[in-house]
Amino acid sequence: MRLHRVARNARPRRDAPAKGQSRVPGKRASLGSPSCPHGALPVILPLPSVHSVPDLRAVIAGWRAQGFSIGFVPTMGALHAGHIALVRQALTRCDRVAASVFVNPAQFAPGEDFDAYPRTLDADAAKLAEAGCHLLYAPTARAMYPDGFSTTVSLKGPALGLESEARPHFFAGVATVVTKLLTQVSPDVAVFGEKDYQQYLVIKRLAADLDLPVAIEAGETVREADGLALSSRNVYLSGQERQRAARLNVILDDFARDLTEGRAVAEAEAAALKAAHETFDAVDYVTARCAQTLEILGPGPADRPTRVLAAVRVGTTRLIDNRAASRPDR
Numbered sequence: 001m002r003l004h005r006v007a008r009n010a011r012p013r014r015d016a017p018a019k020g021q022s023r024v025p026g027k028r029a030s031l032g033s034p035s036c037p038h039g040a041l042p043v044i045l046p047l048p049s050v051h052s053v054p055d056l057r058a059v060i061a062g063w064r065a066q067g068f069s070i071g072f073v074p075t076m077g078a079l080h081a082g083h084i085a086l087v088r089q090a091l092t093r094c095d096r097v098a099a100s101v102f103v104n105p106a107q108f109a110p111g112e113d114f115d116a117y118p119r120t121l122d123a124d125a126a127k128l129a130e131a132g133c134h135l136l137y138a139p140t141a142r143a144m145y146p147d148g149f150s151t152t153v154s155l156k157g158p159a160l161g162l163e164s165e166a167r168p169h170f171f172a173g174v175a176t177v178v179t180k181l182l183t184q185v186s187p188d189v190a191v192f193g194e195k196d197y198q199q200y201l202v203i204k205r206l207a208a209d210l211d212l213p214v215a216i217e218a219g220e221t222v223r224e225a226d227g228l229a230l231s232s233r234n235v236y237l238s239g240q241e242r243q244r245a246a247r248l249n250v251i252l253d254d255f256a257r258d259l260t261e262g263r264a265v266a267e268a269e270a271a272a273l274k275a276a277h278e279t280f281d282a283v284d285y286v287t288a289r290c291a292q293t294l295e296i297l298g299p300g301p302a303d304r305p306t307r308v309l310a311a312v313r314v315g316t317t318r319l320i321d322n323r324a325a326s327r328p329d330r
């Protein structure tokens, strides 16, 4: 087995529970002290990393043999504080946490930014080690899609509309790779960001429909000080675009507040759409949907848990964001 060890400055790992005393998903684990017993001295710890399915499975089998529960955070790399928050969330739930970095060609259409997508594997490994992640899984494209690969997961339900309008190929690519990753890692818990809210619902549905034995959890969106959701694609924004991008959070915040105060969906949505068209170079959608199914709501005041969602373009960069917008009595 090829297990690469990336030596990094990182705080020490927590003690693992004894064999047979693994933390059970669903119960919050006691973490012990996060403080460094060596004071301010840096501690060099390795971050094991694997690049093939057999090597991954060997590590996972070792963890299972020791009775560890396993958490998993799939990513496309270029890691930021939002990804790291998902890793930390997984660490509170499981004994061992693996994160994957794989820029999945199947979810990019020709002409999208697959080639330009930021790739920063060494920096990603350092951030994961610093967070206390136990394993980096960075498969090659050939390991994920060997010659003759012919299978795709097809979706309906929450995958219809919204992101699928602008990116019709997108969820089949995501669902296929996530099914593979979940099968390969076989985690007890997998954590996905609410920033990609439709993706989170699609994967929750997928895991239920395909009887995958994993709990799909959502992690809250981590934002910049001005409210812009962290995203690997924010690096594409120029200074002036970056300032405009922060307006998306304000527009969604106003939209959500209107709905929680009982304003009719049709009116609140029209106001949010108008503000988005005035601010951005293109608007794919700004809409209020059922928070559980993403079904379209009636025109009156929201009568069930609601999510406001948007996708806009600033220059050539596409931004997505969303917020809860439920009335307190619903």
Ligand SMILES: Nc1ncnc2c1ncn2[C@@H]1O[C@H](COP(=O)(O)OP(=O)(O)OP(=O)(O)O)[C@@H](O)[C@H]1O
Residues within 6 Å of the ligand: 074, 075, 076, 077, 081, 082, 083, 085, 086, 191, 192, 193, 194, 195, 196, 219, 220, 221, 222, 223, 229, 230, 231, 232, 233, 234
């Ligand atoms: N700001 C954020 N807060 C919390 N989770 C996030 C945030 N941004 C992304 N995630 C989550 O991290 C996981 C990996 O996402 P991904 O690697 O595509 O990052 P990204 O920043 O969303 O990149 P992109 O710009 O390509 O959308 C997904 O579950 C995603 O929802």
Ligand SMILES: CC(C)(CO)[C@@H](O)C(=O)[O-]
Residues within 6 Å of the ligand: 074, 075, 076, 102, 104, 107, 174, 177, 178, 196, 199
């Ligand atoms: C879930 C995912 C890692 C699948 O490639 C990707 O869509 C992402 O990073 O959100």
Ligand code: BAL
Residues within 6 Å of the ligand: 076, 107, 196
């Ligand atoms: N965070 C979603 C991945 C993508 O846009 O391709």
